[in-house]
Amino acid sequence: MGFEHIHGQDRVKSLLRNALSTRKIAHAYLFAGPSGSGRREMAQAFAQAIFCERGGTDACEECLSCRKVMHGNHPDLHVITPDGASVKIEQIRALQRELSYRSAGAGYKVYIIEASETMTTQAANSLLKFLEEPPSPVVAILLAPSAQAVLPTILSRSQLIAFVPGDREALEAALVSEGRPPLLSRAAVNLASGLAASRRLVEENWFAEIRSVVIQLGKEHPSRFSANLLQAQQQVFKTDLSEHVEILLQLLALWYRDMIYAMTGRQQMMVFPDQGEWIAKTAWTRSIDGWVTVMESALMAARRIKAHVPPQLALEQFLVNMREG
Numbered sequence: 001m002g003f004e005h006i007h008g009q010d011r012v013k014s015l016l017r018n019a020l021s022t023r024k025i026a027h028a029y030l031f032a033g034p035s036g037s038g039r040r041e042m043a044q045a046f047a048q049a050i051f052c053e054r055g056g057t058d059a060c061e062e063c064l065s066c067r068k069v070m071h072g073n074h075p076d077l078h079v080i081t082p083d084g085a086s087v088k089i090e091q092i093r094a095l096q097r098e099l100s101y102r103s104a105g106a107g108y109k110v111y112i113i114e115a116s117e118t119m120t121t122q123a124a125n126s127l128l129k130f131l132e133e134p135p136s137p138v139v140a141i142l143l144a145p146s147a148q149a150v151l152p153t154i155l156s157r158s159q160l161i162a163f164v165p166g167d168r169e170a171l172e173a174a175l176v177s178e179g180r181p182p183l184l185s186r187a188a189v190n191l192a193s194g195l196a197a198s199r200r201l202v203e204e205n206w207f208a209e210i211r212s213v214v215i216q217l218g219k220e221h222p223s224r225f226s227a228n229l230l231q232a233q234q235q236v237f238k239t240d241l242s243e244h245v246e247i248l249l250q251l252l253a254l255w256y257r258d259m260i261y262a263m264t265g266r267q268q269m270m271v272f273p274d275q276g277e278w279i280a281k282t283a284w285t286r287s288i289d290g291w292v293t294v295m296e297s298a299l300m301a302a303r304r305i306k307a308h309v310p311p312q313l314a315l316e317q318f319l320v321n322m323r324e325g
Contacts, residue, residue, distance in 0.1 A: 001070070002059045003045050006038050007174050007195045008167055015161060016046050017057040025050065025108070026159040028131050028140040030116075032147045033163025036197020040114065042163075043141045044069065047077050047110045050139060078111040082118050089122040096130055099138055108137045116142040117149035124151050131157045165193040175202060183274055187211055190254055190271050191247065206241055210248050213241065215275060218255040219282075232319070237312050245311035246302045249318065253298040259283040259291045297321045 003013045019025050029046075031039040048059035048069040059066045068074035078098060080091055099109055113119075119127065131140065131154065140158070144150050147160055168189045175185035175195070180202045188198040188207070201207055213235050220227060236242055254271040261269050262283040267276055286294070301318040305311050 001041060001045050002048070002061055003042075004058065006041050006045060007170055009038055009042060009163060012042060012161055012163060016042070016049070020049050020057045025137075025139055027134045027136075027138065028142070028158040029161055030142045030144060030147065030150065030155060030158040031161050031163060032144050032149070034145060034165055034193035036192050036194030036200075037163040037165060038194050038196065039143045039163055040112075041196070043112045043143060046141065047074075047112065047139075050108050050110060051076070076107070076109045078109075080111065080113045082115050085118065087113060087116065087119040087123050089120060089126050092119075092123045092126045092130070096126070099135055108139055109135075110139045110141065112141045112143065114143050116154075117144045119150075124154060128153055128157070171195050171198055175199060181208075183272075184208055184211065186273070187251065187254070187271055191250055206244055207247075209241060210244055210251060214248060214251040214255055215272065218252060219278065232315055233312075236315070242311065245315055246305045249298045249302040249305070249315065252318075253295045253302070256291050256295045256298065259286070260288055263288060263291075294322065 003017070006013070031043055033039055045059060048061075048066055049057070051065040051069055051074060052059045053063040053065050054060045059069070061067075061070070065074065069077055078095060080087060080095060083091055095111055099111065113127075128151070134140070142150065142154070142158060147155055147162075171189040171194070172182075172185050175188070175198060176182050178199075180199070184202045184207060185198070188201040192198040192201050213232075216231065216235075220231070236245065236248065241248070251271075258270045258272050258275075258279050259282065261267060262276070262280045267273070267280075270276060270279070272279065283291075297318055301314045304314045304317075
């Protein structure tokens with residue numbers, strides 16, 4: 001896959017194309033950004049361009065080297081993934097042994113370490129020595145959710161390439177062009193980071209169900225707390241949807257944000273445009289500050305789940321806050 005097949009991240013593409021153009025390719029890169037922002041796809045595209053026999057600023061996708069990268073069998077490209085929960089020192093040592101051999105051609109060897117933030121201390125220290133005295137020419141590409149997630153000593157020896165969440169309109173258009181449902185696509189790109197993560201979310205069977213439950217809960221009047229609670233218990237906690245309460249709460253926050261969009265004339269930005277008429281009639285029952293407070297309450301409940309609060313307790317407490325607010 002060449003750079004042109006990756007949506008967004010134009011600044012990253014420009015940096016990597018410039019390195020390829022001048023052949024000033026660093027010995028180590030840290031691709032840092034949220035999950036789904038295209039780090040892995042960009043790493044593969046960069047590796048493919050490095051190996052490309054035409055030597056341009058992007059992979060031609062036609063030469064033998066490009067095809068080998070695409071098929072996952074290029075002898076000079078090595079991808080390390082966590083062994084269980086972490087990247088272990090044995091994996092780094094095996095990589096070092098492999099890279100000590102001569103390359104299959106006359107050019108670079110490239111290795112990609114996915115989830116490099118999971119490296120054990122021993123593995124990170126072993127890699128650090130390798131980064132300090134790399135066999136030439138070798139290019140390391142480390143993937144991590146942020147620059148702070150890796151050891152400062154590793155960061156200092158790598159060129160940081162920062163990834164940002166993709167442009168939502170472009171991501172939505174890309175999903176729809178692939179035949180994904182427009183309403184689910186819009187919801188997904190507002191929840192996930194990047195095209196790959198949004199695509200995975202849309203493809204989940206439960207995602208459409210969660211969206212429907214959010215609409216039903218959102219339309220219930222706060223005074224009907226008992227009905228809300230019963231509905232949540234029946235449609236969420238007695239089904240497989242109970243595993244996705246965090247997403248439900250994040251979607252509820254977007255539902256309340258749509259109220260603010262309706263009040264401020266930004267209907268085109270709504271995540272629930274199919275409910276626009278009902279939202280427009282209901283939005284003025286609270287002030288903008290009131291809807292912001294409700295949004296924050298929903299997001300706080302989602303964060304509590306991340307902090308290991310039982311999902312049912314977090315959702316019930318949110319519904320109580322809604323009734324009291």
